[in-house]
Amino acid sequence: MARIDLDDLIAFKTLAETHSFSAGARLIPISQSAFSRRIEKLEIALDAKLVERTTRRVTLTAVGRDFYRNISRIMSDLDHIVMGVKGVSDPIFNEVTVACVPSAVNYFASDVIRKFSKDYPNTRVKLVDSSSNDVLLSTARGDADFGVNFVGSLDPEVEFEPLLEEKFVVACLKDHAIARRSSVTWSEIAAFPYIGPGKESGNRLIIDQTLAAAGIKMNSLFETQHQTTMIGLVEAGLGIAVVPSMAMPRRDHPLLVSVPLTNPDISRVVGLIKKRGKPVEGVAKQLYSTFLEAISSD
Numbered sequence: 001m002a003r004i005d006l007d008d009l010i011a012f013k014t015l016a017e018t019h020s021f022s023a024g025a026r027l028i029p030i031s032q033s034a035f036s037r038r039i040e041k042l043e044i045a046l047d048a049k050l051v052e053r054t055t056r057r058v059t060l061t062a063v064g065r066d067f068y069r070n071i072s073r074i075m076s077d078l079d080h081i082v083m084g085v086k087g088v089s090d091p092i093f094n095e096v097t098v099a100c101v102p103s104a105v106n107y108f109a110s111d112v113i114r115k116f117s118k119d120y121p122n123t124r125v126k127l128v129d130s131s132s133n134d135v136l137l138s139t140a141r142g143d144a145d146f147g148v149n150f151v152g153s154l155d156p157e158v159e160f161e162p163l164l165e166e167k168f169v170v171a172c173l174k175d176h177a178i179a180r181r182s183s184v185t186w187s188e189i190a191a192f193p194y195i196g197p198g199k200e201s202g203n204r205l206i207i208d209q210t211l212a213a214a215g216i217k218m219n220s221l222f223e224t225q226h227q228t229t230m231i232g233l234v235e236a237g238l239g240i241a242v243v244p245s246m247a248m249p250r251r252d253h254p255l256l257v258s259v260p261l262t263n264p265d266i267s268r269v270v271g272l273i274k275k276r277g278k279p280v281e282g283v284a285k286q287l288y289s290t291f292l293e294a295i296s297s298d
Contacts, residue, residue, distance in 0.1 A: 004045050009071055011038035012050060016068040019058045065141055094123040094283040099135040099144035103227035103247035104270060109148055116290045123283050132202030139273050145284035151202055152273040162271040163295050169258040171231055171248060172240045178259055185263040186216050193239030195230050196220030203227065206268055207242065214264045244268060
């Protein structure tokens with residue numbers, strides 16, 4: 001049996017969750033070179049390649065994904081055992097992992113989780129906020145109990161249950177020239193500095209496909225991957241952005257307002273996804289139902 005150092009397992013688990021050697025090293029914390037040596041030592045001990053290294057991102061191999069799922073469960077059990085030996089009472093009895101696109105977290109998923117936590121105070125909710133593709137992969141692999149996403153309806157690996165259809169709106173400051181308009185068109189907003197989604201954003205694909213069909217092209221002065229960052233740039237006065245209405249703050253926000261966008265209208269369907277053929281069980285099923293109830297009660 002291979003001799004495996006617990007520190008090496010902790011390093012690998014951290015790398016799997018951050019997808020970055022530099023970020024993982026900072027969390028532990030050790031130097032990046034020492035962190036990298038721990039991963040290499042673990043791969044040698046297991047005689048298996050666990051990660052794929054590129055200049056932009058670290059991804060797990062198929063073996064790495066299976067190993068991560070197994071050690072995560074084992075290390076969680078170990079934490080409970082150690083705390084029990086120390087006589088520390090851990091009130092957490094259950095855990096649910098939900099993968100969710102960032103634009104659905106701040107003002108939708110957070111409200112649902114708040115309600116769920118009141119009913120199930122002893123359940124830890126692990127929220128994996130990531131890109132639409134990563135949410136899809138996490139759910140299809142079984143890393144998450146279920147996901148909240150706007151892609152997946154055509155993917156054979158998951159089942160997609162629609163929650164709602166939401167339109168894209170313009171996010172701008174309350175003192176902006178268009179802030180009091182009942183609606184604006186794409187042609188009208190082209191005159192203002194535009195903060196657009198990056199090329200890897202799932203929302204970018206939705207916007208580009210619709211605008212291409214309408215013969216409209218938007219030139220972004222700023223680009224960012226996540227909707228929450230786009231809204232932050234709008235708050236800083238750098239321009240306007242087009243975001244899903246779910247990503248916008250509530251109406252009492254002191255700085256921002258949303259303006260309906262037309263010609264063409266753009267929308268997306270947000271839904272719950274789960275691994276095909278694998279039912280959502282236990283307390284995860286209760287959180288899944290809470291998401292459904294949140295929409296039906298609106």
